[in-house]
Amino acid sequence: MERNNQTLITEFVLLGVSGFSELQALLFLVFLMSYITTLTGNLLIFTLTLANPSLHTPVSFFLRNFSFLEISYISVTLPKMLADLILEDKTISFTGCAAQMYFLLFLGGTECFLLGVMAYDRYAAICHPLHYPCIMNNIRCTVLAAVSWLSGIFMSFGKTSVIFILGFCGSHEINHFFSDIPPVLKLACGDTFLNEIVFFMSALIFITFPFVLILVSYLLIIIAIMNMPSAEGRQKDFSTCFSHLVVVTLFYRAGIVMYLRPNSAYAPDMDKLLSLFYTVITPMLNPIIYSLRNKEVKGALRRVIARNCFLKTRL
Numbered sequence: 001m002e003r004n005n006q007t008l009i010t011e012f013v014l015l016g017v018s019g020f021s022e023l024q025a026l027l028f029l030v031f032l033m034s035y036i037t038t039l040t041g042n043l044l045i046f047t048l049t050l051a052n053p054s055l056h057t058p059v060s061f062f063l064r065n066f067s068f069l070e071i072s073y074i075s076v077t078l079p080k081m082l083a084d085l086i087l088e089d090k091t092i093s094f095t096g097c098a099a100q101m102y103f104l105l106f107l108g109g110t111e112c113f114l115l116g117v118m119a120y121d122r123y124a125a126i127c128h129p130l131h132y133p134c135i136m137n138n139i140r141c142t143v144l145a146a147v148s149w150l151s152g153i154f155m156s157f158g159k160t161s162v163i164f165i166l167g168f169c170g171s172h173e174i175n176h177f178f179s180d181i182p183p184v185l186k187l188a189c190g191d192t193f194l195n196e197i198v199f200f201m202s203a204l205i206f207i208t209f210p211f212v213l214i215l216v217s218y219l220l221i222i223i224a225i226m227n228m229p230s231a232e233g234r235q236k237d238f239s240t241c242f243s244h245l246v247v248v249t250l251f252y253r254a255g256i257v258m259y260l261r262p263n264s265a266y267a268p269d270m271d272k273l274l275s276l277f278y279t280v281i282t283p284m285l286n287p288i289i290y291s292l293r294n295k296e297v298k299g300a301l302r303r304v305i306a307r308n309c310f311l312k313t314r315l
């Protein structure tokens with residue numbers, strides 16, 4: 001009988017913020033604007049770093065990889081969130097739900113590692129400028145990026161499998177905007193103890209480890225900047241580092257609260273708010289913080305704009 005119940009669920013309902021229609025309309029506008037901003041910003045950086053031969057440095061390789069990742073990451077959740085906010089039908093199929101979780105965890109895990117690699121790259125460039133070309137050679141850049149992508153793929157496969165082999169017997173209403181671990185785990189029946197251990201371990205590896213790496217890198221960078229003789233260069237580097245740190249802390253902090261707490265501390269409304277930090281807010285801020293503050297990217301952008309204006313006046 002119980003087995004029968006479990007096989008019944010073929011789709012879930014994503015509740016989101018159902019109930020308040022004014023809030024839904026407002027959220028729709030805010031999410032739509034941030035989706036457009038994120039896509040535009042990251043596409044700009046992707047094409048700029050690809051088309052500009054003067055930008056073939058490790059930084060721009062990572063920025064290109066990162067902008068590609070961000071476009072994919074935000075497209076896993078936001079289009080469905082937007083549709084759910086205006087359509088009556090908020091269902092998602094069982095497979096759709098599993099696929100969304102798989103890509104969310106895969107791209108999110110890769111992002112955690114890639115942010116760590118980028119912080120290490122800045123540390124090498126600022127603290128060891130003479131050895132930098134040797135530390136960050138082409139091969140090492142490719143390997144570091146490849147490790148980030150591959151570990152995301154495997155970790156996500158493991159985590160999504162251990163959740164979806166559990167049966168779902170109770171409610172099929174996911175009290176969230178998208179298919180994330182805590183709200184889906186809440187609906188699973190059977191013993192989730194093993195899952196909690198797996199999630200905790202992977203959160204330690206994918207969230208805590210890169211976060212500590214980033215904090216240490218920036219701490220060493222800030223110490224190096226303090227010891228710089230020129231006050232002007234110091235201030236600029238300092239403000240760049242500071243803005244990186246703020247965004248990175250927002251991203252990881254939300255991740256830590258969401259994934260590194262016991263399942264018993266599950267709070268649906270708080271989770272919805274928190275999840276917006278890593279799915280909507282930081283992907284929108286990242287292109288601004290990482291690229292448009294970067295000297296080389298800014299220069300390339302200026303050249304492209306100048307060239308286009310020149311062509312237009314000649315036509």
Ligand SMILES: *[C@@H]1O[C@H](CO)[C@@H](O)[C@H](O)[C@H]1NC(C)=O
Nearest residue numbers: 064065068141142143145146
């Ligand atoms: C990102 O890095 C990986 C691994 O080095 C590479 O295979 C992939 O082509 C890169 N993606 C982009 C868009 O540059």
